Amino acid sequence: MKNRASAAVAAGLLVSLAVPASLATAAPAPASSRTLDLTLLATTDLHGRVASWDYFSNAPYSDRAGDSVGLASVASVVDDVRAEVGEDRVLVVDNGDAIQGTPLSYYYAVQEPVHETGAEHPLATAFDAIGYDAQVVGNHEFNYGLDLLAKYESDLDFPLLGANVLDAATGEPALEPYTLVRKHVKGHKPVTVGILGLTTPGSAIWDKGNVEGVLEFQDMVTAAETWVPRVRAAGADVVVVLSHAGIGGSSYDESLAPAENPADVVARTVPGIDVMVVGHTHRDAPSQVITNEVTGDDVLLTQPYRWGSTVSRVDLSLDKVRGRWDVSGVEASAIRTRDYPESQEILDLVADEHATTVAYVNQVVARSTEELSAVTSRYEDTAIIDFIQQVQTDTVTEALAGTEHADLPVLSIAAPFSRTAVFPAGDVTVRDIAGLYIYDNTLHAVTMTGAQVKDYLEFSARYFAAVPAGGTFDPDRDTGAGGTPDYNLDIVSGLEYEIDLSQPVGSRIENLTLADGTPLAADAEVVVAVNNYRRSGGGGFPHISSAPLVYDEQKEIRQLLIDWAQERATIDAADFFDESWWLTIDGTRV
Numbered sequence: 019m020k021n022r023a024s025a026a027v028a029a030g031l032l033v034s035l036a037v038p039a040s041l042a043t044a045a046p047a048p049a050s051s052r053t054l055d056l057t058l059l060a061t062t063d064l065h066g067r068v069a070s071w072d073y074f075s076n077a078p079y080s081d082r083a084g085d086s087v088g089l090a091s092v093a094s095v096v097d098d099v100r101a102e103v104g105e106d107r108v109l110v111v112d113n114g115d116a117i118q119g120t121p122l123s124y125y126y127a128v129q130e131p132v133h134e135t136g137a138e139h140p141l142a143t144a145f146d147a148i149g150y151d152a153q154v155v156g157n158h159e160f161n162y163g164l165d166l167l168a169k170y171e172s173d174l175d176f177p178l179l180g181a182n183v184l185d186a187a188t189g190e191p192a193l194e195p196y197t198l199v200r201k202h203v204k205g206h207k208p209v210t211v212g213i214l215g216l217t218t219p220g221s222a223i224w225d226k227g228n229v230e231g232v233l234e235f236q237d238m239v240t241a242a243e244t245w246v247p248r249v250r251a252a253g254a255d256v257v258v259v260l261s262h263a264g265i266g267g268s269s270y271d272e273s274l275a276p277a278e279n280p281a282d283v284v285a286r287t288v289p290g291i292d293v294m295v296v297g298h299t300h301r302d303a304p305s306q307v308i309t310n311e312v313t314g315d316d317v318l319l320t321q322p323y324r325w326g327s328t329v330s331r332v333d334l335s336l337d338k339v340r341g342r343w344d345v346s347g348v349e350a351s352a353i354r355t356r357d358y359p360e361s362q363e364i365l366d367l368v369a370d371e372h373a374t375t376v377a378y379v380n381q382v383v384a385r386s387t388e389e390l391s392a393v394t395s396r397y398e399d400t401a402i403i404d405f406i407q408q409v410q411t412d413t414v415t416e417a418l419a420g421t422e423h424a425d426l427p428v429l430s431i432a433a434p435f436s437r438t439a440v441f442p443a444g445d446v447t448v449r450d451i452a453g454l455y456i457y458d459n460t461l462h463a464v465t466m467t468g469a470q471v472k473d474y475l476e477f478s479a480r481y482f483a484a485v486p487a488g489g490t491f492d493p494d495r496d497t498g499a500g501g502t503p504d505y506n507l508d509i510v511s512g513l514e515y516e517i518d519l520s521q522p523v524g525s526r527i528e529n530l531t532l533a534d535g536t537p538l539a540a541d542a543e544v545v546v547a548v549n550n551y552r553r554s555g556g557g558g559f560p561h562i563s564s565a566p567l568v569y570d571e572q573k574e575i576r577q578l579l580i581d582w583a584q585e586r587a588t589i590d591a592a593d594f595f596d597e598s599w600w601l602t603i604d605g606t607r608v
Contacts, residue, residue: 054206054343057103058258058332059110061092062297063324065119065158068144068368070360073121073379074453086356087325089144093361095329095353096148106203109211110149113297113322114156114262116141117170121452122368122375127162128458128574129378133169140371142173144364151199154215154260155180156298160225161458164232179215179260182241184234192233196249209336209343212254214245216284218263218298219276223555223563227460227570237276238263242288249290255343256292256334259284264299264321270555282308285317292345293332296321304330304352320350328352379449384583387590390441392454395434396481396504397493397608401595402441402454406432407511408594409582410547410575414463417569423465423545427532429512430547433505446589448580455576459549463569469540470561472527474508475515477559479526481507485519487604506557510546511598513538520604528605533598549575 067088070079079087100108117123122140126132132139145153155178159167171178171193181195196214203209219235229235242259249257261281268278277283281296285308294317296303302323307316320330335347365372390402407430415428439454466474483499485491496519498504515530530538538544545568555563583589601608 051206052338054203054209054336054338055103055107056201056209056211056256056334056336057099057108058293058330058334059096059099059108060113060295060320060322060330060332061111061326062113062262062295062322063115063156063300064089064112064141064326065115065324066117066123066141067120067325068122068140069365069372071372073375074449074456076376076380076449083327084356085323085327085354086358086360087327088355088360089141089148089326090360090364091355091358092326092329093144093148093364094358095355097361098358099331099353104203106201109151109199109201109213109258111213111258111260111295112145112150112153113260113295114154114217115158115297116145116153116156117166118158118161118458121379121449122371124452124458125375125378126371127166128577130374131162131166132173133165139170139173140368142170143367146173146175147364147367150176152177152179152197152213152215152260154178154262155183155193155217156262157218157221157224160221160228163228179213180217181214181245182216182219182236182238184236186232186234189234195245196252198249198252198254207338207343209255210253211256211258212249212252213258213260214242214249215260216241216262218278220268220270220278223270223275224551226554227550227572235275238280239277239283239287242284242291246288246290255336256345257290259291259294261294261296262298264296264301265319266299268558270558281319285319286311289313289315291317292334293317293348294319295330300324302328302352304328305350316348318348318350322352326355328354379447379452381448382445383448383451383580384446384587384589386441386443386446387588387592389443390589390591392434392439393437394493396437396497396507397491397601399509399597399599401591402439403432403434403509404511404591404595405441405589406430406455406575406579407509409578410461411512412582413461413573413578414545414547414569417571418463418545421568423568426465426543426545427512428463428545428547429471429510431508431510431549431552433508435505437504441589446583451579451583452576455579457549457551457576459551459575461547461569461571461573461575461578462550462553462567463545463547464553464562464565464567465543466546466561466565467540468538468542468544470565471510471513471538471544471546472530472540473560474562475510475517475527475530476524478506478508479517480523482517482519482526482601484522485603487520489520489603491519491601491603491608508552508557508559509599511596512544514598516600516602516607518602518605519608528602533596545569
């Protein structure tokens, strides 16, 4: 395998299926040396999926749409298109967020980390076997640290791009900014496709602990303005931008960093782009056209659906103009991988790693005295969320013993990540706990004032729709207001409080006290245990990102949960469940 790790890497860096849309149409022309067709295939946000397998349910993946997921299915799509149009006319690219998201990717980053064992990363194995031409680094590529990322980059047989990922010491790109892929089609002059990689600057916030002082993330628009002309000047006939960012709002306070999702701004303001592959936002949007304000030319944006559920197919028509290839038409569509069998070759290549992961997640770590379910956690206090709160509180309390903060009350923040999470009565496995805490977050703790905690809770309470006095609360209707996801409903333990749904957003938190019944004074100082994503600004919650940090031992919360259960051998809700928050309507509890 080629090792193209840069100096910075070596130093420690490292929507529903749409009808195919055409940018431009032209009368059919007879095949000649003056016209040429190419096909670009793109994936995004695979998040550790090779086989179409759900490690949390220990069964083949399934969902309501009947989709399949994973690179094994993607491989069959790629093989089919190559057989259809000819291998010399096909390019294959990935748009990032590849190495985080399943127990498989977790196991080979944490349990048997490939950057320590020297084994090849299983995702690199699969991408290489399919024959990708390029990939852009996604924000989740930084989750496990820069050594793991450098190992993954070195395992790939194609460039890992990131034009706006800069070495903090030199200001130069820490990854290859772009690559030129030269396609030789028989009977035609070679065509050069320039592929530029850009990633969301949000990584500077979400993975601050891994990248601060080593990497900086330039605004994507600024980077595109610099690099698109350079890609053209280097000889590119076609310019494709891999944008690990989408279109729309931000999950963080945009005053903290450049825009999270500026793909449309790049297309609209930077001339010279033919196609953009969009990602990060997990939308199913195979074809969108944006007109560039400088040139008046149309730019096609295609977003494959997450996890390999679809592969974007972009068919490009090229005409020879004054001896150079020029894009005359672009058409995009989505290929659903559920219509293709999984590639046995890919499954065989990662069979050992898959089997090891299955064995790992099915280890029994404790016995639960009763079934604990998360199904109602988004609207009432539940024992299974309090399990997370207890582990976080215990960990921080023990770590602060003997310090200046030892006598402060310790609060804890957790959110209902999964409605289907459950600890069965009896044996509880790693996958049961991983199904409850599905993210690879680490534990932080900060100090906040009582007033700041109340502001924080008021912000969280936006999750609920207003219910007028005398009205009835309906969980299906009145949760997730404004599209707020469950993971942005933050619940705080170590307090008692009520959320009055008849009051306007910002004035809902009532009867806020510490656990002992003492009112939480506005100027009181408390310690708050919180995950690194939220503490870094994810979700845009007030005060938390600027609060003084008092604990950060880089301990993964999921592993803390597993360790806590394993040490005690028994999970008994009586040890940690404390009903402490309630929904009310005009003062009456729901």
